Amino acid sequence: MPPHLSADRPASQPPERDAAGAPGAVGAVDALIHRTLRLRGDVDAVRRETVQIDEDDPQQRWQRALCDLAVHQLDDLGAQLGQLKEGLPPQAAEPAERSAAADRTGPETPSDDGPGSPVGRVGSAEWNLLTDEVSWSGELLRIFGRTAAAGPLSLDELPSALLPDDQPLLTALVTDCLVDGKPIDGEFRIVLPDGRTRTLHMRGEPVLDADGCTASMWAVMRDVSALRRSRQAVRRTHDTFRRQQDIAQAERRVAKDLQEAVLPPWRGSLRLPEQGPGALDIAAHYLPSESGALIGGGWYDAMDLPDGRTLLTVGDLTGHGIRATSAMTMILGALRGMAVAGIAPAALMGHLNHLLETSVQPALGSAVCCRFDPATRVLEWAQAGHPAPLLFRNGTGRPVPPPDGILLGAAPGAAYEQDELRLLPGDVLVLHTDGLARDGGSAERGLRPGMDTLLGLAPRFARARSAQECVRAVVEQFGGTERMDDASVLVVRIPV
Template sequence: MTTGEGAPAGTARPAPAGGRADWLAGVLDVIPGGAVVLNPIYDSAYRIADFEIEYANAETEDPTGLRGPEIAGRRMLRDYPTPGTPDFFVALVRVLDTGIPLHRNLEEYETVDEHGERTTASFRVHAARVAHRLLITYQRLDRDSTFAGQLETVQRLADFGWATWSPRDDEIAWSDHMYELLDRDPRDGPIALADLPGYVVAGDRAAVAELVRAGLAGESAEKEFRVHKNGGVRHLRLLLEPVRDSEGGIASIRGLTRDLTRRRRAEQALTATREIMQMQRRQMAEERHVALQLQRAILPEIPGTSPDRDGYQVAVRYLPAEAEGRVGGDWYDVTALPDERVLVAVGDVAGHGLRASAGMARLRGALGGLAVTGRTVSELLGWLNEVVLQLPDDTTATAVIAHLDPHTRTLAWAQAGHPVPVLVRGGAATTLEPPAGILLGATDRPGFALSVEQLYPGDLVLLYTDGLVERRGHDYDEGMSALLAAARDCSGSDPERDIQRVLDALTSPNAEDDTCLLALRVGAPPTRS
């Protein structure tokens, strides 16, 4: 800490020859906001024990209502002992010791309002060492300035900016983040709305020119376009909304710009993954007929498996609800992975017909490309959620995805609002305990938990869609009870026969919904390497 040089305890340190400079007082009197000069007070050990106010300008007001010269002679710790004072005091001592200026926000500092009532307020404080004293200036942060700062933070975090164009007086106002989005130096100022097409990628100028025309004509309009940024492009969406005066004329035009770059890049990465997967499938089946390729895109063949050779056996059945040629949104997938695990999945896109079929194809296609990454099934569901969020008309879907390790006979699975798998073991049928997971497409931050089940040779796991257990006029619990009763009759030795047994017990020729049922039988560890 700073020490005195012979200063008696409890007194201010002697000022340099000439006393307080009159010019400093003159400067403080014209500074906007409060400004004070503090003299250090020393104890018997020559340590700073307090600060005394030597001078305060007319803008300075203390918590008791005293202003300017009335405050002179008062001390910081003795006369203003608020909760935040000790920490602030230590910071001021450090400024006097080091000469390094201080810039700090004081939150909830006690003061007096315009009615003379004690209250708390926030201040922006600056402190600097001047001729063995401290010069302190401060400005009160009113609610509007605090809100403006918070708004700027929100704009930065959410990647949006706002602008206002006033055609009558040629006034333009942009938020700070608007400059960042359009890659424009704030020192150059904002640009006129009519000049906006010149700042976008050439291929988007016609669309932006039409947007500007609509905005200047008093129409609400929005467009997505690209601008150049650091050697690449940034994807933006601009919404223009007119503000009319009392006579119906255009007083101003408000604009809200949103940065969509991360979303578009995610879509492009997913598209690239899907294209690689599609190319691999075409190479494997190029000699087959186009009609067979279409059939496999809708109902992929399940490779032949043996519980003795592979450690598992899979059978699957899909029953469409509508007339031939109009498939629904139920889907399944079975994929042997490079690490000898097998991925099994069953899902359901809401609805029927071509729209549901298109959604199903996108989900299955995405999963086929993402599965080879080796990531957990809960992470795969998170990626599929991003895919569903991009589908039109607020599409939602359900799915259950599992990784079976034939060597350890563990089943790692996750679900997204999907019916829970059934485990058949030793003549008993039970549902697995579901990990947390909600519908795909319900939210952009879903969170899918992972569950691991230890299986044993002879176990049979049934994955299915809701069409198997839901029937008009019957509640869901009735359907589940019927499924468990039928599953108890499954032997587990032949998944194909077990599937047919369950379907015979639960389905009818005129089922109102698609039905997909996948049976996974677990055998001994595989003999192949």
């Protein structure tokens, strides 16, 4: 019997490419897919040419088996390259029972294929049922970790080299081949003498004698351990990514529900106080981030106070998700309680600073807190590292000069100043968080990013008949802007 040299060689590796001339990632994957398809077609053509072979010629049988195996591996490679191009692979990369068995036995030990090789070595074997002669190629002996002195395994001995979970599979494949003449095509895991494991892909057929009886069985085996390890890594990474996505979506739903439960429920315009002359016309809006997935710790609020004055506030805390929204809930609740108790804006900021600075989950925040007296039309206000309110009067707008105040939670015992501003009939006051606009601004005028655009809405504010119309103008201007952070805007219109 001629030696099975055609099967005793490592699989060829793709040529390396010059990094300087390499295409982009997508283009490179497309090129690999194209080359794989062409190679698959060439190998399939060779396979079709070897269908009609001399069954008595072992060399021709090995060649046909190798072609079949190569087509199978190229199909596998093409599918994986397609998944790489599309991004996230499908959920079921492997049968569940095979994946579970792999998880129980642990990761396979790398074979001698070379680092990162997706395909392994190939060996061949034949078992003569008439003479009990067994012939293995040298490469197959090395794949099984056997020496030439130890020799090959008979069909009866072969299952003993497999993991117990895979022995029934091999027994069924061999039985179907010898009894029913079915070709062999399957994978199983072997245990090497040193305890390591490898995954082999086996293809083979029975060889019939002149009377049509099975005289022998031949097979070609490829070490696909590295390929299966890569597939398992992809599957595990995919599962981890899916779990992270599910957790992120659940956290976002909780954060959004918490935000909606805490922020004022009113929509459209609000009049405060509800009774009496000089009621403020108020409207507000929340603008999500570009992705819509980041729920931050921003807030806006307006409420009547027991002494007849009105609380107006806008603020934002660092971070996103449940932690930020829960901290916002704490801050907004404390702010409302202190405002109802009659604490002035500057002192209120000091208490909020202490609350954040000593919190179990410390955070930084910025805020504006205003208290408006409808009888005198005087606005008392303080700020903590926050964009100053914008005052629109007689068709023009300007930032209100801010009193001193650092970020909440930045320094213990920080003092905050308080200023007063007399508002006139027809004035429009805009309070907002700094995530509203990011269009560059005018640094020479000392404006924050986006203020030029916002101040440019002054003519529309002058023509507006309600605070809600002013908010609508802001949303039309900034609603389509790509924002990395969410934003809140509160518009207050002084009645004429």
